[in-house]
Amino acid sequence: MTEQEIGADETVLRVVRSGDGSAAVRAEEAAVGSARVSRLFPAADEQIGGLETFAPTDVERAKARRQGIARTIFMLMAFSLVIPVILILGYLVVKAWPVLSWSFLVTNPENRMTAGGIWAPLVGTFCLVLMSLLIAAPIGVLAGVYLNEYTGDNWLRRVISLGVMNLAGVPSIVHGLFGVGAFVYFAHMQRSLLAAACTVAVMTLPVIITSTREALASVPMSFREACWNLGASRWQTIRTIVLPNSISGILTGVILQVSRAAGETAPILFTGAVFYARVADHGFASWAPYGPSDKFMALSYHLFTLSTSVKDVSEGLQFSTAVVLVALVLAFNSLSIFLRVYLRARKKW
Amino acid sequence: MSRAAVGYFVKRWGWPVPVGRIKRGVARGLDLAEPGIEWVIRVCGWSAIIFVVAIFVFVFVEGAPALSQLSIKEFLTSPYWRPTSQVREQYGILALMAGTLSVTVLAMCLAVPIGLGAAVYISEFSSPRVKETLKIIIELLAAIPSVVWGFIGYMVVGPIIINATGAPVGVNVLNGGIILALMSVPVIVSVSEDALRAVPDSYREAAQALGANRWEMVYRVLFPAAKSGLLAAVLLGVGRSIGETMAVLMCTGHAVQMPTSVLDPVRTLTATIAAELGEAVRGDTHYRVLFLIGIVLFMFAFVVNLTADLIVKGIRGRGND
Numbered sequence: 001m002t003e004q005e006i007g008a009d010e011t012v013l014r015v016v017r018s019g020d021g022s023a024a025v026r027a028e029e030a031a032v033g034s035a036r037v038s039r040l041f042p043a044a045d046e047q048i049g050g051l052e053t054f055a056p057t058d059v060e061r062a063k064a065r066r067q068g069i070a071r072t073i074f075m076l077m078a079f080s081l082v083i084p085v086i087l088i089l090g091y092l093v094v095k096a097w098p099v100l101s102w103s104f105l106v107t108n109p110e111n112r113m114t115a116g117g118i119w120a121p122l123v124g125t126f127c128l129v130l131m132s133l134l135i136a137a138p139i140g141v142l143a144g145v146y147l148n149e150y151t152g153d154n155w156l157r158r159v160i161s162l163g164v165m166n167l168a169g170v171p172s173i174v175h176g177l178f179g180v181g182a183f184v185y186f187a188h189m190q191r192s193l194l195a196a197a198c199t200v201a202v203m204t205l206p207v208i209i210t211s212t213r214e215a216l217a218s219v220p221m222s223f224r225e226a227c228w229n230l231g232a233s234r235w236q237t238i239r240t241i242v243l244p245n246s247i248s249g250i251l252t253g254v255i256l257q258v259s260r261a262a263g264e265t266a267p268i269l270f271t272g273a274v275f276y277a278r279v280a281d282h283g284f285a286s287w288a289p290y291g292p293s294d295k296f297m298a299l300s301y302h303l304f305t306l307s308t309s310v311k312d313v314s315e316g317l318q319f320s321t322a323v324v325l326v327a328l329v330l331a332f333n334s335l336s337i338f339l340r341v342y343l344r345a346r347k348k349w
Numbered sequence: 350m351s352r353a354a355v356g357y358f359v360k361r362w363g364w365p366v367p368v369g370r371i372k373r374g375v376a377r378g379l380d381l382a383e384p385g386i387e388w389v390i391r392v393c394g395w396s397a398i399i400f401v402v403a404i405f406v407f408v409f410v411e412g413a414p415a416l417s418q419l420s421i422k423e424f425l426t427s428p429y430w431r432p433t434s435q436v437r438e439q440y441g442i443l444a445l446m447a448g449t450l451s452v453t454v455l456a457m458c459l460a461v462p463i464g465l466g467a468a469v470y471i472s473e474f475s476s477p478r479v480k481e482t483l484k485i486i487i488e489l490l491a492a493i494p495s496v497v498w499g500f501i502g503y504m505v506v507g508p509i510i511i512n513a514t515g516a517p518v519g520v521n522v523l524n525g526g527i528i529l530a531l532m533s534v535p536v537i538v539s540v541s542e543d544a545l546r547a548v549p550d551s552y553r554e555a556a557q558a559l560g561a562n563r564w565e566m567v568y569r570v571l572f573p574a575a576k577s578g579l580l581a582a583v584l585l586g587v588g589r590s591i592g593e594t595m596a597v598l599m600c601t602g603h604a605v606q607m608p609t610s611v612l613d614p615v616r617t618l619t620a621t622i623a624a625e626l627g628e629a630v631r632g633d634t635h636y637r638v639l640f641l642i643g644i645v646l647f648m649f650a651f652v653v654n655l656t657a658d659l660i661v662k663g664i665r666g667r668g669n670d
Binding site for chain 1 (some may be wrong): 383387389390393394395396397398400401403404407408410411420431446463465466469470471475483484485487488489490492493494495496497499500501503504505525531534538563564565567568585588591592593594595599619622623626627631639640643646647650651653654657658660667
């Protein structure tokens with residue numbers, strides 16, 4: 001065997017020396033070479049093992065298997081959040097489909113809420129959202145300005161951020177109690193649209209503050225410095241440079257606030273929402289359906305009463321009210337997300 | 350006041366200094382409206398703190414007189430909640446707290462593993478496109494109003510529970526737990542995803558350089574490094590589910606009792622306020638006790654948020670080193 005190999009060796013060497021370097025010959029040379037190595041170091045064959053060198057060992061295979069299992073489990077967890085929700089929302093829409101129509105949206109609830117549509121609650125929610133926006137937006141935006149432009153990175157900013165976080169974390173029913181104590185009784189607003197709007201405004205303030213602050217923080221410092229160098233004061237800089245450059249980011253927060261305000265129920269339970277308050281659907285009165293001191297119907301509260309306290313109400317009516325509310329809230333939220341993604345894509349600095 | 354002190358005062362606080370001094374002093378030619386505007390901004394900036402304090406004060410003022418009318422010990426430890434009893438009114442919130450606790454614990458048992466798993470998948474395993482899509486869907490999940498969740502629990506999950514377990518009523522601890530889990534998962538996912546993202550990439554690179562694969566990196570490196578952020582995520586989830594009102598009002602049933610199984614209907618603290626404040630007469634003991642429950646909830650939310658904030662700030666501090 002040894003002689004044979006050596007013989008082959010000589011042949012190969014001869015061929016190589018003669019300059020005929022074809023691939024086949026090189027391969028033969030390699031094979032012979034490795035045979036020679038294994039002759040010299042018998043153990044090396046097992047250690048290097050030719051093409052086996054880079055194949056996974058048992059340990060590596062077990063590691064990869066564990067990673068695969070972990071990955072699959074995490075993926076299932078992530079999708080187990082998404083799929084049931086899509087199924088449930090789909091179920092709601094299917095149940096609501098026969099009743100949903102334009103006339104469902106624009107007729108008042110009738111026959112002790114067992115017939116008709118959702119016009120009055122829809123209008124009430126619109127008024128509530130608009131009024132709470134008018135209260136919360138200026139305060140929230142200015143608070144964001146104060147946090148980002150006027151405070152340094154010190155204890156004051158820390159305390160205020162903590163306040164914002166706590167305001168966002170207070171349970172919604174406690175906001176409702178606050179509304180009853182502060183606006184309904186202390187400020188003598190009685191149970192009214194205004195009291196409910198104030199309560200909802202306080203509750204949604206953190207949404208606007210947080211997003212305003214983020215929007216302002218994304219304006220580069222050099223913009224402000226350039227403006228200061230021209231002799232502008234702090235407020236002039238904010239008004240002419242910082243706010244115009246971050247207005248669309250602030251808008252995202254405002255839209256989010258709208259979506260939150262439209263869905264809230266607990267804060268308006270005792271501050272102004274009522275079981276039934278019809279609005280005029282034609283004539284002059286339909287232009288000003290609810291005054292600030294009126295009690296009002298809201299879509300979220302309407303859904304609550306329809307599903308818990310009204311007798312003999314058809315399922316279609318309940319489901320379509322729920323679908324309209326979800327659609328309203330998700331539409332505003334998607335708008336906000338879309339705006340954010342769009343802005344991030346076309347950001348210039 | 351010396352000139353330097355006035356200058357300091359103008360620079361720092363603006364408005365209350367007499368306008369004549371501003372005109373003669375450092376701020377000549379400055380837009381005189383500016384100090385006024387800055388004061389408005391400052392007050393708005395403090396609004397969050399003002400409102401948090403105001404919430405505490407107003408709820409406490411309405412509820413405090415009840416403290417003289419009933420013993421704190423009975424309030425906190427008696428399981429009997431009979432506010433409208435003709436014989437003897439009893440205001441014990443133990444059963445209500447047990448209701449809140451049972452629903453929250455069940456919700457967390459479901460939401461924490463799924464939330465953390467989903468956060469790990471989004472942060473470490475998924476492709477950028479899947480990641481963006483999942484994040485948007487979870488954000489939309491968080492936006493669904495609580496009354497709609499309550500409706501889903503009442504109309505969809507309830508009948509499923511009756512069919513599956515043969516329980517007499519579909520609105521119970523199990524139903525509330527499932528709904529609350531779905532509601533608090535988005536918070537858990539987004540906060541823990543932030544915590545995982547806050548772990549420096551050098552940790553990941555070091556782990557991979559030592560031959561760890563993704564799973565080993567997550568398990569051995571990222572979990573220990575992001576431990577406190579994940580804890581904060583769980584805390585915020587707990588806070589969210591304890592404070593939730595409409596959903597538990599609609600899907601946990603209305604029985605004031607100590608729960609013995611997951612199929613028992615219970616009543617939570619928040620649901621009690623929402624259900625009874627409308628009937629209580631202002632100034633009555635019943636009315637005041639409901640505000641006291643509000644104070645309990647407020648304190649609890651405050652402690653949870655403060656702890657979560659301190660934990661998260663702790664991470665930031667360490668990350669800057």
